[in-house]
Amino acid sequence: xxxxxxxxxxxxxxxxxxxxxxxxxxxxxxxxxxxxxxxxxxxxxxxxxxxxxxxxxxxxxxxxxxxxxxxxxxxxxxxxxxxxxxxxxxxxxxxxxxxxxxxxxxxxxxxxxxxxxxxxxxxxxxxxxxxxxxxxxxxxxxxxxxxxxxxxxxxxxxxxxxxxxxxxxxxxxxxxxxxxxxxxxxxxxxxxxxxxxxxxxxxxxxxxxxxxxxxxxxxxxxxxxxxxxxxxxxxxxxxxxxxxxxxxxxxxxxxxxxxxxxxxxxxxxxxxxxxxxxxxxxxxxxxxxxxxxxxxxxxxxxxxxxxxxxxxxxxxxxxxxxxxxxxxxxxxxxxxxxxxxxxxxxxxxxxxxxxxxxxxxxxxxxxxxxxxxxxx
Numbered sequence: 001x002x003x004x005x006x007x008x009x010x011x012x013x014x015x016x017x018x019x020x021x022x023x024x025x026x027x028x029x030x031x032x033x034x035x036x037x038x039x040x041x042x043x044x045x046x047x048x049x050x051x052x053x054x055x056x057x058x059x060x061x062x063x064x065x066x067x068x069x070x071x072x073x074x075x076x077x078x079x080x081x082x083x084x085x086x087x088x089x090x091x092x093x094x095x096x097x098x099x100x101x102x103x104x105x106x107x108x109x110x111x112x113x114x115x116x117x118x119x120x121x122x123x124x125x126x127x128x129x130x131x132x133x134x135x136x137x138x139x140x141x142x143x144x145x146x147x148x149x150x151x152x153x154x155x156x157x158x159x160x161x162x163x164x165x166x167x168x169x170x171x172x173x174x175x176x177x178x179x180x181x182x183x184x185x186x187x188x189x190x191x192x193x194x195x196x197x198x199x200x201x202x203x204x205x206x207x208x209x210x211x212x213x214x215x216x217x218x219x220x221x222x223x224x225x226x227x228x229x230x231x232x233x234x235x236x237x238x239x240x241x242x243x244x245x246x247x248x249x250x251x252x253x254x255x256x257x258x259x260x261x262x263x264x265x266x267x268x269x270x271x272x273x274x275x276x277x278x279x280x281x282x283x284x285x286x287x288x289x290x291x292x293x294x295x296x297x298x299x300x301x302x303x304x305x306x307x308x309x310x311x312x313x314x315x316x317x318x319x320x321x322x323x324x325x326x327x328x329x330x331x332x333x334x335x336x337x338x339x340x341x342x343x344x345x346x347x348x349x350x351x352x353x354x355x356x357x358x359x360x361x362x363x364x365x366x367x368x369x370x371x372x373x374x375x376x
Contacts, residue, residue, distance in 0.1 A: 282323025
């Protein structure tokens with residue numbers, strides 16, 4: 001798949017102006033990177049350059065692994081690339097930490113994205129944002145957190161890997177997302193291609209603010225669909241019955257797309273539960289203690305209990321047929337509910353109905369079992 005990249009830079013005229021070195025695009029590595037400092041002085045600019053170059057140098061050192069994965073994706077190589085990306089951030093952290101010891105107060109946010117179709121790898125530290133746009137729906141791939149490069153020798157790296165499709169776009173916005181209100185940023189991202197994104201973002205920002213961003217499109221622009229089909233799949237799901245189209249779009253934008261081949265383990269029995277899953281395509285087997293319980297197909301959801309109290313998974317979920325899932329992290333789920341009380345009532349009520357139905361079914365089966373035991 002062809003990769004089309006672009007970088008966005010507008011300096012701004014305020015106290016916290018942007019600088020071109022905050023954005024790094026290296027198409028030979030499939031690399032997009034954005035780093036931003038809490039300050040705007042020369043030391044901050046030097047730290048940004050240092051962090052980005054340290055990360056790129058580490059990725060360049062392992063270019064052969066990236067090339068092998070592009071030719072023949074394999075599970076072992078996928079794990080290796082995830083490690084390499086995390087190590088690249090840790091290397092940047094060490095460089096910036098050593099520099100920050102001579103320049104107190106330095107702290108960087110850093111986002112790295114390596115696109116190796118058919119998959120994309122993300123490493124994230126801080127409050128920058130990484131978005132994926134698919135089927136006219138905007139998915140936020142990263143979660144804001146307080147960790148930074150600079151204050152410590154190591155860094156807490158949030159990382160993930162997911163499959164990309166023809167027409168997907170990846171956008172790293174740095175910290176400029178703070179300047180947009182409500183859904184305005186998502187509207188711009190959904191409607192603009194990589195080369196149109198800069199002017200569209202700039203038009204929505206106050207004149208004094210600077211802007212840096214990196215973006216890429218996988219394959220041809222025309223491959224992007226309208227998003228209607230995905231909303232059509234969400235609408236009949238029990239969890240989202242009675243939701244309006246606007247509410248369904250909000251749900252879809254809180255998700256992350258996740259494609260996995262036959263035989264993949266989604267989660268294992270006994271693991272902590274932190275995500276809810278929606279089945280768009282394919283089939284999922286639910287297995288407990290080695291015994292098959294049920295097969296879930298398109299239009300069904302699983303993992304709801306993880307949204308309530310982060311319990312241990314009561315069963316294992318296996319991909320029976322190549323599938324496309326939408327996953328909702330617990331933090332994103334609660335953010336969605338807090339942002340729209342009407343939507344929260346609908347979803348929580350439907351969850352309550354489903355859990356009550358499951359409890360009644362379990363009670364009925366236990367009653368039958370108890371009767372059989374007495375008769376025996």
